[in-house]
Amino acid sequence: MSKKLKSLLQIIIFLGIGLLLIWLVTKDLTVQQKEDIKTAFRNAHYWLVLPAMLIGIASHWVRAVRWKLLIKPLGYEPRTLNTFFAVMVGYLVNLGVPRLGEVSRCGVLARYEKIPADKLVGTMIAERAVDLVCLTILMIVTVLVQIDVVGQFFNTRIWLPLQQKFANAGTTQLFVLAVALAIAILLVYFLFKRFARSKAAITVRALARGVLEGILSIGKMERKGWFLFHTLLIWALYFSMLYCGFYTLDETSHLGFNAALAVLGFGSIGMIVTQGGIGAYQILVQQTLVLYGIHATTGYAFGWILWLAQTLLVMVLGFVSLVLLPVLNRK
Template sequence: MNNQKLKQWIQVAISLAIAVWIFWYLYKDIAIDSLIDQIKTSNWVWIGASIFISFFGYFLRGWRWTLLIQSEEGEKVRPNRAYHATMIGYLANLVVPRAGEVAKCGVLTRTNGISLGHLLGTVILERSVDLLCLVGTIFLAFILENTLFLELAGQLVNTETLLNSLKSNLPIAIGILVITIIFIRFLLKRFRDNGLINKIQHFFREIGGGLKRINKMENPIGFWGSSILMWIIYFLTMYTVSLGIESTANLSSGEVLLVMVMGSIGMVAPVQGGIGTFHALVAFILIQFGVSEVDGKIFAAIIHGTQLILVLILGIISWLVMMKLPTWKQPEQA
């Protein structure tokens, strides 16, 4: 094993250890009987509905991906193959964080003959749009539940003191902001030949160019519409589970939206499947809404556990389906 692979496996082991430690720390004082009782008393019609909605969301993500794959090489990617490749990607992420992006592209390269570079470019663009949607969702949560949003922010930062300080020192704050912007521009120009600076600039140029390409594709409305619909699906998945559990059944839609935002941030963390980070953030915000600590942690465990089992089942099925397909070969010229 070379040094690069050893370093990668060490990183995987560290991220897994962190995830397991966070999960253990959260649940070490919760009796397994409490979790079993909650599972037994939950309304599984609602939880089953969330699972079905999630399945539709996974297929929609695969369909959206086909809209970005506009390569003239290889065989056109159908939605069913894009869906299976997507599920294989989710499955790979449970083993190695962020490995799913490469795994799902590699599957289509083998079965459809499309270059890995082209597919990875589409995935980077997908992730950029997802990040944009996450920011938009956070902004929407602030608009709909601004009082609640500020109260939660106040749990972490004394917003009143911060705002008063900014008002009393507004000229200084504006001056610092202007100086910071000028300093960043100076660094970008002064070190434009630096490798890291080049990579950062290239990353943002790629995102900007990618967003322009979306509007030039055959179905830009379908792409943006499906991107928004996926986040509505994420919300409905969380909302239906909340209806199925007695301790969270009375949460408002705005409160569930904030829970979804926190859970989404937890899933972004570089750990396998958001294990630990998802549970910690979801439980934290539910406690702020008056849900007991035990019930908040159990809610996080149920929604994450059902989604984890769904990904495992669908991912393994998709892997078996795609592995049976032959490797794509260039048709012989007549």
């Protein structure tokens, strides 16, 4: 299968999942419910989206600065503007092809700052691992501080389905999976031993070393406290952007800290599971807001407003970055 065909299939599958989720939510809406969603869109205070978007820009800038802290132990110090542009190009690519954005931003920065791309991929993996830990901590805190509200939702909608999925797998299926994994590892080991001196094997080993060096850069940082500060600042800005978004609708303007914490956590999961978060993000935001007494149609409209604001921001900054990168790096 060619790379172009594989990329096209990825786009179709992930976009199809998002569109399927949208259809599943909207297919049974009554005429009144559809009218309620339209009313929510008509009455929204869209001018309040602007400060939320400015906060979003700040979060992307801080992410670029944090990435520089991971790159510095490798012996390189890229310009902050180029790093920021690379981050935005990566987000833009992710809207079209899931997970390709992370590789794309490494390629962009490697091109304009002359840094080995394999090492940048390693720093990107380390960065994503830190974000995953932060999201996990956020979810745990969200459940613990409001166990009566969110705990039941987390248990019935996430934990129990996962348990059921593993329970249905059965011992035989798990054994077959383990055997297949062991065979795959042994096959890769055999091929590397058999063709250890081949050009392809040497290239793969060099790539693996570069990626590993990038991952380990997180332990070589001299200013680990500064890295932690930027990590916390990124998530604080995400929280502030969402909290500001509550004021775009009168029905959500009274929601406080706990609701924002829950929407941030569950909404982040929605952004991960489908292409650009389309479909999943709106549903998870809707279901979360229902826990706080917000009508389902209003919650769905609010999810779309948030998603559209974030997506528009990424598209504008991404395309601007593509234009400005060659202009500002003529030399």
